[in-house]
Amino acid sequence: MTAAAVRPMREEDWPAVRYIYQEGIDTGHATFEAEASDWDGFDRSRLALHRFVAGTVDGRILGWAAVSPASPT
Template identity: 50%
Template sequence: MGAEYVVGPMAADHAEQVLAIYRSGIDEGDATFETAAPTWEAFDAGRLPGHRFVALDGTRVLGWVAASAVSDRCVYAGVVEHSVYVHPEARGRGVAGALLRALIESTEAAGIWTVQSGVFPENAASLALHERAGFRVIGRRERVGRHHGRWRDTLLLERRSRIVG
């Protein structure tokens, strides 16, 4: 059975749906420390243009992935942090895996050797997804931030390119 969606570059036309999916992940409570979605302008400014994608079913955005630089220091030019979110109704269709594959292809083509992410330990689905995509847990940041009045840990995940570096 083939995919019922296509993965392509994220554009401003997708803004409303991308931010709605982000808000949904925020509301679920185990996706991010954020408590509100940013404006499109802030979202757009904080993500690398060549490394953000959407999964589309026609014109409907099913999910998105985007990467940000971890530092402006030149030694970290090949390291990015990413986020991946899928609409609740589109889960279980391979959308997140397809989005991660697109991100990995674009980052490797650009000479990026490390893609990382911080994931709450309670987010079992995200941890399993990342493991399938070749990420590994490289550490636990204990009580790294407060979220809804309680301290939360994150697991630092990393995928090192096999072809860059």
């Protein structure tokens, strides 16, 4: 069993997060989006204080979670 820790997502995590996200899009289990955006698009559409990754001690990203606003504030 691999130990994992949850921490805030950083921009340098994006390649691994995008890979996982695109895999979910391709299987139809992640979103209504057709393709994962670039970092800038992801960054603009998710709340900065509510983005996390689960990673191993050696830095491998196992999963992620992020919150998008439901309506304009």
